[in-house]
Amino acid sequence: MEASLNKPTDPVALAAELIRCPSVTPEEGGALQLLERCLAGAGFECTRVDRGGVANLFARWGAKAAAKSFGFNGHTDVVPVGDAAAWSHDPFGGEIVEGTLWGRGATDMKSGVAAFAAAAMDFVREASPDGAVILAITGDEEGDATDGTVALLDWMAREGERMDICIVGEPTSRAQLGDMMKIGRRGSMTAHFTARGVQGHSAYPQRAKNPVSAMARLIARLADHGLDEGTAHFEPSTLAPTTIDTGNPATNVIPAECRATVNIRFNDAHDSASLTKWLEAERAGMAAETGVEFTMEVKVSGESFLTPPGRLSDMVARAVQAETGITPELSTTGGTSDARFIKDHCPVVEFGLTGKTMHQVDERVPVEEIVKLKAIYSHMLKDYFA
Numbered sequence: 136m137e138a139s140l141n142k143p144t145d146p147v148a149l150a151a152e153l154i155r156c157p158s159v160t161p162e163e164g165g166a167l168q169l170l171e172r173c174l175a176g177a178g179f180e181c182t183r184v185d186r187g188g189v190a191n192l193f194a195r196w197g198a199k200a201a202a203k204s205f206g207f208n209g210h211t212d213v214v215p216v217g218d219a220a221a222w223s224h225d226p227f228g229g230e231i232v233e234g235t236l237w238g239r240g241a242t243d244m245k246s247g248v249a250a251f252a253a254a255a256m257d258f259v260r261e262a263s264p265d266g267a268v269i270l271a272i273t274g275d276e277e278g279d280a281t282d283g284t285v286a287l288l289d290w291m292a293r294e295g296e297r298m299d300i301c302i303v304g305e306p307t308s309r310a311q312l313g314d315m316m317k318i319g320r321r322g323s324m325t326a327h328f329t330a331r332g333v334q335g336h337s338a339y340p341q342r343a344k345n346p347v348s349a350m351a352r353l354i355a356r357l358a359d360h361g362l363d364e365g366t367a368h369f370e371p372s373t374l375a376p377t378t379i380d381t382g383n384p385a386t387n388v389i390p391a392e393c394r395a396t397v398n399i400r401f402n403d404a405h406d407s408a409s410l411t412k413w414l415e416a417e418r419a420g421m422a423a424e425t426g427v428e429f430t431m432e433v434k435v436s437g438e439s440f441l442t443p444p445g446r447l448s449d450m451v452a453r454a455v456q457a458e459t460g461i462t463p464e465l466s467t468t469g470g471t472s473d474a475r476f477i478k479d480h481c482p483v484v485e486f487g488l489t490g491k492t493m494h495q496v497d498e499r500v501p502v503e504e505i506v507k508l509k510a511i512y513s514h515m516l517k518d519y520f521a
Contacts, residue, residue: 144256146509147236147502149173150249151229154238158211160278163190166211166245167274170194170252174270177256184290187282189275196259197267199296204267205519206298207255207512208284208477209248209305210276213240214494221496234502241500243493247304248272250487250505254512264520269298276473284473288480300447301483302515303474304508306490312504313461313511316451317485319368319441321400323471324407324433326414328353331428334391346393347381349427354379354395357417362401362410368441369402369467402467407435437475441467447482454514455486458507486511 158164167190171181179194197204216226216239224230224237231237236246255268271291275283291297309315330350335343354376362372376397383390399410411433422429442448444465455463463486477483488508492498 144173144253146246146250146253146505147231149253150241150246150505151231151236151238153211153245153249154229154236154240155227156211157227158213158240158274159215160212161189161275162212163274164211167192167272170211170248170272173252174256177260179256179259179270184287186286189273189278189282189286191274191283191287192270192272193287193290193296194270194272195267195296196255197264199267201267202265203520204269204297204299205516206269206271206301206481207251208271208273208301208303208473209244209251210273210283210473211240211245211248212274212277213243213245214277217496223497226498231502235499236502236505237497237499239498241492241498242306242488242490243498244305244487246500246505247306247487247508250508251302251304251512254509254516258513258516262517262520264516266520268516269296271298273473280473284476288476291480298481300519301477301481302451302512303472303477303483303485304487305472305474305485306488306493307466307485308487308489310489311461312489312507313455313459313463315466316448316455316463317467317469317472317474318444318448318465319403319467320437320439320469320471320475321369321372321402321467322405322407322439323398323400323436324410325396325398325436327432327434328395328397328418329430330393330395331430332389332391335389337387337389340389343389344425344427345389346427347390349421349425349429350379350393350395352425353417353421353429354397356421357397357414362399363404366402366404368465369404369439372399372401372405374399401439403439403441406438407433437471440475440478442478442482442484447484450515450518451484451486453518454511457514458510
């Protein structure tokens, strides 16, 4: 759809068109091409910032050196549909049935992108603000996220582009639109352990060195350790064992090797370095106790962060209250998002649709939510540039 000079941009129609673009990570599927056409037609200067086979779009209305700039961030890539036959409607059909938009990405987060793109296009056309409006849209949020928003921020740093604040349009509302915003996120890291012992007959365990029992003791010790009791804005950190594997089909053989994985979601009482140091100490201690060799590999998905309550969260709350009558809860719950990268660039808050059906079969959203979300984003823009 093209931006019209005569009438407001329809966020529902744009969301439906985006859903019809089969942009399963890392495929672009035509989604960013569609947005680029729309935004360019509304006067935005658009640049593709592709990296590592990932498509990304940067769009700016206004001068690069503007005194103030308002940024939106989101993604057009989606997770796979799963069993397409289990869907009530074509997952890439973008069908509207009885007031509901159906399809993969309807909630997470093509409707959110459509809402903030429509709000931005209408706002700059009607208000011609004294400043810049920036949209940073990636095709790699649901994947490894190494060449998505990170690539956009790297490019922005090289080119002297800057957002003073940023709203990430992830689905943050819990039961109804407006009941929750995210002012931070827990960090996430995964530790992979390998225990190597000595293989032997299970009837003669004294002749072997069992990595399974040693691994079980280590994982139990980690799981039983309370990391903290929570902080002012965060729930307690958690450690969850996710797998213990030997690949051993024999019942009378003690294997030589065992592998296990734990995932930690941590609050601002920790960082990944301090938690890695603790894991390393526990690994070394268990190796000394059992004589089993342990190695560990750690992957950090993101550090915990917090945008302290203040001007940005107040602005979001005012817009939500004005358009819905609801005062949103300030939350740090949930998994990771690209806000974990943006927080090093500028203050960031996440706000978007209710997330009841994201990643599910029959993902869908009431069209009235999309319309209201555009109104909320429009209110934020007017407030910021007032």
